[in-house]
Amino acid sequence: MESTIDLKPGSVNPRHVFLLLAGYFVLHLLFRYFVSDSLELDEAEQLLLTQELRLGYGSQPPLYTWLQAGFFSIFGTSVFALAAVKNILLFLTYFFVFSSAKEITNDDNRAVIAMVSLLMIPQFFWESQRDLTHSVLGTTIAACTLFIAVRLFKTGRLKYYVLFGLCAGAGIISKYNFGVFLVALLISAASVRSLRPRLCDRKILITVACLLLVITPHLYWAATNVKATLSQADKFQMARPIGLLQSYSMGLQKLAKAIAAFLGMLLPAYALFFYRKGRDIPAATAEGDYALLVKRMLLAGLFLCLLMILLFKVTVFKDRWMQPLLFATPVYLATLSRTRLANARGYFRFCLLVAVLVLLLLPGHTIFASRFGTYNRLNAPYSAFSAQLRQAGFRQGVIISQNRLTGGNLRMAFPDSVVLAPEVPRFDYRTGSDWLIVWDATKNAEMPDKLRKFAAEFVPADIKAVPPRIIEATSKYSTDRTMRLGFILLRKDVP
Known part of the structure; x- marks a missing residue:
């Protein structure tokens, strides 16, 4: 029988990859610190919001600001503290993507491929470094939640029910669209027969209790500050004075563009290096169940976006809004039974090349702004x-x-x-x-x-x-x- 992996087990050493990844984010941090002491828009917003610790800050939940305030108290009000939070969170996202893929496939090679595939997504390698805050934290917690969910479904241990509830609560108070990911995850788990009993276990009540424990203070604030909470609801452009069919068409186009912008580099690269015609080799039953979980989670999340268009006439979607959901795409790709890793080293080198180019271009578009006309807020x-x-x-x-x-x-x-x-x-x-x-x-x-x-x-x-x-x-x-x-x-x- 043809093997799905023609690299020897353990031929990709995750420890070495994580050391490279840690060095990559340290360089990003140092470049951001030394290139400019001026701020991007979201960074500047955090400088203002961290003036006081509150249960809510307008239309954004408070967890990122609390975390940033903690770093300011340690490192001072500085660009270094801003960049440190960002790069630690990004590193943890990569770590949990690796961990989820490893739990599902039990294969270090495929887990590493899933992790470095994030370097093929512009929202991760460019936008998250350039100027995102809440989306970065929401994605990190979503990646952690997926890993905890897989462990919960595998073991049924009480501690994972507790951790799942805490992660779900933390995700909601980090970025509201985390709720799309969470609902999609629960829908997909309920649809897989072998996983459904874990959701019906009485221990799920502990999960709900932990969730409420985390989010209740903020929900109370939001309920008593409705105007502030909904202050940016117009960004979805739900009440545009256009016809129903036109609003549906516009919403679908924006959603398709957001998905294409998010995955438009990853999917062609993955297909180029890994797709091979041939006989389908079925995955092991357990692995197949968790691969099905991730696949259905992605589909359920997109279906929820469609419902937003159909029920609320949402006409605007942005690629960064998809980040806490579509981060799991590399995890699913790593589980495909047609995936051959004959070109794993080539793909890994290609991802490293992209990482090095980004590492040079991101500070370069500020340093050489006068030469290339790329002036930005850091100038x-x-x-x-x-x-x-x-x-x-x-x-x-x-x-x-x-x-x-x-x-x-x-x-x-x-x-x-x-x-x-x-x-x-x-x-x-x-x-x-x-x-x-x-x-x-x-x-x-x-x-x-x-x-x-x-x-x-x-x-x-x-x-x-x-x-x-x-x-x-x-x-x-x-x-x-x-x-x-x-x-x-x-x-x-x-x-």
Whole structure:
């Protein structure tokens, strides 16, 4: 009989792969730390949200912010702390994908292939490194939950019922669309006859209790802050004034594009290296049940997305929203009975090549921005702006920012200040403080009307009577591109 694996068992040493992977993420962390002390949008948002520990922060659940606040308390308010959280979570995602594939296939080779296949998904190798927060944590917990679920179905041990409940709760308070993954996982498990008894066991009540223990405080907050919780519901564009068929068509197109963007590189690469015509070789029964679990979970998750389109007329899907579900695609691919690993080393080398290119391109598109016209938020000269604001007399106080990007960058420079912005919750501040009102004046020197109205709610003075000032600085890694900030400084000791 033809073997599904023509590499010798153990020929891929997972320990060596994990050491390479750890080094890869350490380099990502160091490059992010040394390339720029300016922030991306989601990073800046975390600088603002971590000003206070709360049970909720508007439309996003709080777990990532709690975790980030813990790292800030250890490493200080810094880019290093931001990058450390991100890269630890990504490493753990790879680890749990490996662990799930190993549990299902009992084969280190296929588990390694599943793990490095994440390097073929742009959402993992680029977007998650560039600027994602809650989606990264939600995916890490989803990967852990899948592993725990497989262990639960295999052993039925009490500790896995407890861990499954805790992971499910943690996933919900990390990213709300984790719920799609969780429901899909439960539906798929219930559909597999050999796994169904585990869900009907009385110990599942302990799982539910652990789940409620984790999520109840946040659910209470969400129920008492409904407006804040639903503040970004319009991003799904469910109430667009278009016909039913047109909304369905638009939703289906967006969903298809999101899936294609997520898997459009992985599936062709996998087929190129591994697909071979030939007689189908059935997997072992136990392995087949868990492969069926993952397959049906993916299908159930996509079906739930279709229901969102049909029932709620959701017309927008983004590839990053698919991350806590479609991360499991490499796990399923590794279980396919047609998968031959004759080209496993070639595929592994190809994945490493992609990883090295990303490792160079990600910092390179900031460092060589002037040469290739790839300016981005990391090129913004906030360190130079901060120095000029200190020269103007601001040391600490209350900063009222036009948006979270500017506000987060200024809090990095003035960590003892309180930053307020229209896009984030309002935090406590001392009234007897200096006030700094600041906005991006690169295109328009005038203070935006929205910022003026927002600032008027807080500032104990007539800001119209204070002339604005403009500061200018050259973008990082540039000699001719400049950016300007407008600001008004109100000193507490100046009438």
